[in-house]
Amino acid sequence: MKKSITYLMMFCCFVVLxxxxxxxxxxxxxxxxxxxxPKSIGQGITGAPNFVFSYNKEQPQHLGLLQARPGKESNLLVVTADHKVFSYILKYKESLPQLNYFVSGDQSIGSMIPQTPLDINKVDLDSMERQEAYYKKFCTYLLKRKPKTMASKSRKGIRLQLQKVVxxxxxxxxVMELTNTSGITFDVKYLKVFRVQGNKKRKSSYQRVAIKPxxxxxxxxxxxxxxTYRLVYVLPKFVLGDYEKLCIEVRERNGNRKVLTHWAP
Known part of the structure; x- marks a missing residue:
């Protein structure tokens, strides 16, 4: 989180009220x-992984959704399109006292004001390169750690394992692992991750939503x-709710072989 905030503030001065x-x-x-x-959300960050704040990044909107799992209290920092900064303490509670919060502009704790005109294209490119280098470094670190099996499925000599969720x-x-003992090369058409809710036998309640890496x-x-190949997918942070599980599917190109494995916390 510190790294994200650093990028956000690199070209701005923070005026605290x-x-x-x-x-x-x-x-x-x-x-x-x-x-x-009061304005569309530009960025939202929570301080701990047991809290997830989601909002529309592609088409900015005024609405953000918050979910949590049991754990220590944390905080939420939100920056809106007009550079206003909002901050809250987050706590987990079984019985919620309130489900909807309408935030007014005077609740802002300060504002972020650009100091100089920016070359947006250059800033975006530099940020992407830094972020990609960071992902690569952390993925390398994860692959060096001792693996353990969280979910595994084998079919027709192809084994798919989920080894870590970080x-x-x-x-x-x-962190995943693919092994081929089928005697035939397996050309990968795709490896996809889905968020699954409900029972597939009851089609009215079954939902499978892809999570884009x-x-x-x-x-x-x-x-x-x-x-055997070990690999890493980086996904937007999510929290699985009740009756939800993670589904990972690998499918063969120009063939009919596929393997699916499921995991629930």
Whole structure:
């Protein structure tokens, strides 16, 4: 989180207003807590992985949704399109006192004001390069750690394993392993991650939503017979709710082989 805030403030000065005690917002994994801001959300960051604040990054909106899992209290920092900064204490609670918060402009703790005109294209490019280098470094670190099996499935000589789920900053890292003992090379068409809710036998309640990776590390295009490959997917941070599980699927190109494995916390 410190790294994200550093990038955000690199070209800005932070003007702090008279500091007032921060409001506390309670959340849990059973319900969405909605926050409506006076301007569209530019960035939102939580201080701990057991809290997840989601908002529309592609088409900025005024609405943000908060969920939590049991754990230590944390904080939420939100910057809106007009550079206003809002900050809250976050706590987990089974019974929520409030589900909707309508935030007014005078609740801002300060503002972020650009000091000089920026070359937006250059800033975006530099930020992307720094972020990619950071992802690569952390993925390398994860692959050096001792693996353990969290979920595994084998079919027709192809084994798919989920070995680690790591929550760090505003991302979730999945460490996976692919092994081929089928005697035939396996050309990878895709490796996808889904968030699954409900029972597939009850179609009315079954939902499968793809989670698009932010970054992929050491993902093979081809799995040779007798070889094992370890890889990492970087995903936006998420919290699985009740009756939800993670589904990982690998499918063969120009063939009918596929393997699916499921994991629930």
């Amino acid at each position: 008279a500091q007032q005690p921060l409001d506390t917002i309670y959340a849990n994994e059973h319900k969405n807590v909605a926050l409506f801001f 929550y760090y900053g505003v991302q979730t890292y999945l 932010i970054y992929k590390y050491k993902v093979p295009d081809r799995i040779l017979n007798g070889w």
